[in-house]
Amino acid sequence: MSSLPHPLPDAEAQCRQLADLIRPHLHRQPALVGIYSGGAWIAERLRELLGLSEEIGLIDVSFYRDDFAEKGLHPQVKPTFIPFDVEGRHLILVDDVLYTGRTTRAAINELFDYGRPASVELAVLADRGGRELPVTPTYGVWPVALNDAENLVLARAEDGQLAWRLENA
Amino acid sequence: MNIEIKNGRVIDPKNGVDLKTSLYIVDGKVVGLGQAPAGFVAEQTIDATGKIVSPGFIDLGARLNSIEAELAAAVAGGVTSVVVPPDADPPLDEPELADRLVHRGAEIGKARVLPLGALTLGLNGERLAELAGLKKAGCVAFSQANKPVVDTEALLRAMEYAATFDFPVWLQAQDHWLSRNGIAHDGEVASRLGLAVIPVAAETIAIATIIQLVRDTGCRVHLTRLSSAAGVNLVKQAVDEGLPVSFDIGVHHLLLTENDIGFFNPHARFSPPLRAQSDRQALSSAAANGLAAICSDHTPVGADDKLLPFGEAKPGATGLEVLLPLTLKWAEAAGVSLADALGRITWAPARILGLPGGDLSVGAVADIAIFDPEATWQLTPEALKSRGKNSPWLGYVLTGKVNTTLVGGRVVFQD
Amino acid sequence: MLNPQLNKNGELSHLLSVEGLPRAILTQILDTAESFMEVSAREVKKVPLLRGKSVFNLFFENSTRTRTTFEIAAKRLSADVINLDINKSSTAKGETLLDTIDNLCAMHANLFVVRHASSGAPYLIAEHLQRIGRDDVHVVNAGDGRHAHPTQGLLDMYTIRHYKKDFSQLRVAIVGDILHSRVARSDIHALTTLGVPEVRAIGPETLLPKHLDKLGVHVFHDMNEGLKDVDVVIMLRLQNERMNGALLPSAGEYFRHYGLTPQKLALASPEAIVMHPGPMNRGVEIHSAVADGPQAVILPQVTFGIAVRMAVMSIVAGN
Numbered sequence: 001m002s003s004l005p006h007p008l009p010d011a012e013a014q015c016r017q018l019a020d021l022i023r024p025h026l027h028r029q030p031a032l033v034g035i036y037s038g039g040a041w042i043a044e045r046l047r048e049l050l051g052l053s054e055e056i057g058l059i060d061v062s063f064y065r066d067d068f069a070e071k072g073l074h075p076q077v078k079p080t081f082i083p084f085d086v087e088g089r090h091l092i093l094v095d096d097v098l099y100t101g102r103t104t105r106a107a108i109n110e111l112f113d114y115g116r117p118a119s120v121e122l123a124v125l126a127d128r129g130g131r132e133l134p135v136t137p138t139y140g141v142w143p144v145a146l147n148d149a150e151n152l153v154l155a156r157a158e159d160g161q162l163a164w165r166l167e168n169a
Numbered sequence: 170m171n172i173e174i175k176n177g178r179v180i181d182p183k184n185g186v187d188l189k190t191s192l193y194i195v196d197g198k199v200v201g202l203g204q205a206p207a208g209f210v211a212e213q214t215i216d217a218t219g220k221i222v223s224p225g226f227i228d229l230g231a232r233l234n235s236i237e238a239e240l241a242a243a244v245a246g247g248v249t250s251v252v253v254p255p256d257a258d259p260p261l262d263e264p265e266l267a268d269r270l271v272h273r274g275a276e277i278g279k280a281r282v283l284p285l286g287a288l289t290l291g292l293n294g295e296r297l298a299e300l301a302g303l304k305k306a307g308c309v310a311f312s313q314a315n316k317p318v319v320d321t322e323a324l325l326r327a328m329e330y331a332a333t334f335d336f337p338v339w340l341q342a343q344d345h346w347l348s349r350n351g352i353a354h355d356g357e358v359a360s361r362l363g364l365a366v367i368p369v370a371a372e373t374i375a376i377a378t379i380i381q382l383v384r385d386t387g388c389r390v391h392l393t394r395l396s397s398a399a400g401v402n403l404v405k406q407a408v409d410e411g412l413p414v415s416f417d418i419g420v421h422h423l424l425l426t427e428n429d430i431g432f433f434n435p436h437a438r439f440s441p442p443l444r445a446q447s448d449r450q451a452l453s454s455a456a457a458n459g460l461a462a463i464c465s466d467h468t469p470v471g472a473d474d475k476l477l478p479f480g481e482a483k484p485g486a487t488g489l490e491v492l493l494p495l496t497l498k499w500a501e502a503a504g505v506s507l508a509d510a511l512g513r514i515t516w517a518p519a520r521i522l523g524l525p526g527g528d529l530s531v532g533a534v535a536d537i538a539i540f541d542p543e544a545t546w547q548l549t550p551e552a553l554k555s556r557g558k559n560s561p562w563l564g565y566v567l568t569g570k571v572n573t574t575l576v577g578g579r580v581v582f583q584d
Numbered sequence: 585m586l587n588p589q590l591n592k593n594g595e596l597s598h599l600l601s602v603e604g605l606p607r608a609i610l611t612q613i614l615d616t617a618e619s620f621m622e623v624s625a626r627e628v629k630k631v632p633l634l635r636g637k638s639v640f641n642l643f644f645e646n647s648t649r650t651r652t653t654f655e656i657a658a659k660r661l662s663a664d665v666i667n668l669d670i671n672k673s674s675t676a677k678g679e680t681l682l683d684t685i686d687n688l689c690a691m692h693a694n695l696f697v698v699r700h701a702s703s704g705a706p707y708l709i710a711e712h713l714q715r716i717g718r719d720d721v722h723v724v725n726a727g728d729g730r731h732a733h734p735t736q737g738l739l740d741m742y743t744i745r746h747y748k749k750d751f752s753q754l755r756v757a758i759v760g761d762i763l764h765s766r767v768a769r770s771d772i773h774a775l776t777t778l779g780v781p782e783v784r785a786i787g788p789e790t791l792l793p794k795h796l797d798k799l800g801v802h803v804f805h806d807m808n809e810g811l812k813d814v815d816v817v818i819m820l821r822l823q824n825e826r827m828n829g830a831l832l833p834s835a836g837e838y839f840r841h842y843g844l845t846p847q848k849l850a851l852a853s854p855e856a857i858v859m860h861p862g863p864m865n866r867g868v869e870i871h872s873a874v875a876d877g878p879q880a881v882i883l884p885q886v887t888f889g890i891a892v893r894m895a896v897m898s899i900v901a902g903n
Contacts, residue, residue, distance in 0.1 A: 072899070081620040110631075113630065361769070362731050364703055478704045
């Protein structure tokens with residue numbers, strides 16, 4: 001049963017809300033790691049809003065997914081880019097939509113291959129429920145229920161503005 | 170036995186006969202067409218409605234690895250006489266071996282076996298085999314099969330000796346040095362696929378050498394399995410010059426080219442290799458114009474020797490049971506009449522052999538193939554009587570099926 | 585004829601040859617390789633993609649270096665790697681190539697990396713697997729006779745793309761024994777498919793296949809002419825056996841006419857890169873000053889090769 005509001009919420013405003021949630025915890029000097037593509041855009045936006053100087057990490061989970069046997073390798077793989085030392089760092093994984101939790105699991109596994117972080121937190125804009133693994137967002141802005149046939153997609157316009165779009169699954 | 174074959178379309182290419190009529194056989198010989206001879210009472214009647222009644226096919230090249238299966242395959246394909254190359258194991262270089270082969274063939278009582286004797290002992294191109302003895306034992310000519318005589322002096326002496334007795338010599342024109350490392354025609358396909366090549370020069374240089382030796386010795390030479398346009402031209406010139414030279418073409422070379430190698434299909438590995446479109450065209454014209462006979466070059470190869478990388482696969486394909494449908498297929502594409510096409514596998518081979526046969530004249534031995542030119546059948550391993558299931562046509566539907574075959578007036582195959 | 589490399593969905597299931605592959609698949613492999621370059625730069629150079637899968641290196645023709653790079657690539661994908669050096673004498677014991685394949689499939693092989701001296705051998709294997717219904721087993725050609733070495737062709741393209749970015753304006757020259765070279769054939773097909781407008785072959789008549797022009801290649805016998813303004817020079821190895829037949833008189837004469845010296849390299853574009861599939865014969869096809877010089881990218885080729893092979897194996901194994 002869908003609980004989607006019409007029109008869809010302002011993603012840029014949601015980013016500001018997410019930044020507000022994270023700001024009180026910056027004393028631990030967390031590093032942001034965005035999961036391609038939506039999470040990467042949000043992480044970039046968070047970096048601006050939080051005034052962080054450090055480059056964000058970008059992570060592609062294609063090599064760590066659990067559905068390789070059924071789906072094969074994703075046709076468009078991008079290189080993971082971690083420009084800081086993971087060892088001993090507090091990390092914030094950033095994604096646009098949290099659903100089953102499998103992407104988060106894959107991202108955590110991949111980060112652990114870079115070193116042993118002090119902690120990993122999860123920041124998401126939308127949480128659509130339907131978890132299949134025990135994953136909870138540390139910072140979340142928008143709980144929303146969707147049908148199996150519906151898919152929430154974050155898009156970036158030419159001017160860099162982020163906006164939600166609804167697609168059929 | 171008195172046999173009447175009725176209601177069939179009798180085609181006798183040598184005598185220019187092509188009409189719907191009856192054919193009468195007495196004591197293993199053709200005694201007439203149309204009207205039954207006086208006093209004739211048929212003991213056996215064969216109804217050939219909708220079928221062609223043709224002289225039995227004479228195949229100028231068929232290897233009989235397991236003789237019973239292959240002779241059964243021959244008559245299933247309408248082939249009533251097979252010329253057997255001497256490259257069995259052991260090679261046919263002793264009269265006793267020829268004797269045994271002829272004897273065994275007679276025992277089996279299907280297609281007639283016409284062995285080629287080895288020109289040299291062991292086919293090694295050095296010492297002469299006992300040609301006269303082999304002839305006496307039943308060999309119809311002498312050959313090196315696919316093995317070239319590298320030593321030109323040895324070849325000269327062998328041809329001189331053969332000429333003494335007016336024995337014909339059958340040779341595969343392939344220069345040893347230019348072909349020893351090659352597996353495919355020196356064309357676009359080999360360039361692209363990285364296959365070691367056998368240039369056309371391997372054939373033309375060998376032909377030129379042989380023709381010169383024919384001039385010098387007067388030896389009669391039949392060139393087997395030509396493969397190139399340039400080769401055909403050279404032989405044509407020799408024939409025009411009046412030299413005692415003839416040639417035949419393998420039926421697969423009339424239909425296939427280097428392109429049929431595709432993704433390294435080992436069934437497209439032949440010796441000589443399949444060449445370019447232009448070569449195929451020249452071979453087709455030569456056959457169409459009656460310059461050359463057509464044969465199957467039947468070479469049974471087991472799966473273990475065929476399902477290998479292209480360069481390791483044994484060359485050759487099964488031929489006896491596809492000679493007819495492939496000849497018909499070629500004839501249709503080349504615009505050759507049915508009678509002319511049949512002539513290439515009946516009368517033309519007989520003439521090359523210098524033996525009677527290949528026609529339905531009165532008094533001719535009743536070697537007859539009755540076939541349905543429209544019948545279709547799928548080429549599967551089960552459909553073949555031959556032990557050789559190796560064919561580039563596997564799975565294809567072919568047109569032309571033999572219904573009944575007679576050798577010496579006896580039915581030896583009935584579908 | 586259906587392309588034996590693609591499955592029913594048009595996805596790459598085997599890598600047998602660059603020829604016949606659409607540009608999109610080549611690009612996909614190069615793009616995926618970029619991600620694997622990053623993996624190879626990490627501390628932990630492993631991803632779990634092929635965990636639990638068995639990769640069998642079937643080398644009927646010896647090659648320690650190629651086999652090693654495939655082994656490294658497979659291990660970085662977390663696969664189990666089994667090396668089989670099958671020389672002629674063990675197949676002479678009677679087991680046919682296809683029997684060997686059946687036996688290994690029974691040992692749960694998932695991917696065969698095959699190097700064989702006969703052109704076409706990997707096709708025979710791929711066809712056989714299809715006939716016995718094993719579309720879960722994949723074949724990667726590591727070099728068959730003179731026909732193809734597709735992973736080398738692809739890593740060569742990766743190298744060119746890395747240094748030159750845009751294929752559509754390049755002049756590329758391949759120098760040496762193209763007649764006997766599977767690397768050259770794969771390079772030629774890859775270059776033409778990726779849209780390189782000018783592909784040149786430079787060598788003596790005896791070392792060039794007769795119908796090279798039909799593959800879209802300009803033939804040069806004069807290296808000075810052929811190298812003018814080229815952006816990429818690919819040098820091929822000259823094998824010793826070639827001097828034994830009547831193909832070439834001596835290494836010295838070959839080097840004088842077709843060896844890449846600093847003087848000859850100066851005829852190419854000043855930013856030209858020099859490539860070589862390795863191993864190099866210094867002083868035969870390439871002068872040491874060039875091999876060790878700033879324009880040579882021969883060692884990076886090796887690094888790229890591991891990433892490209894990781895990309896190829898992960899793509900086919902998933903289809």
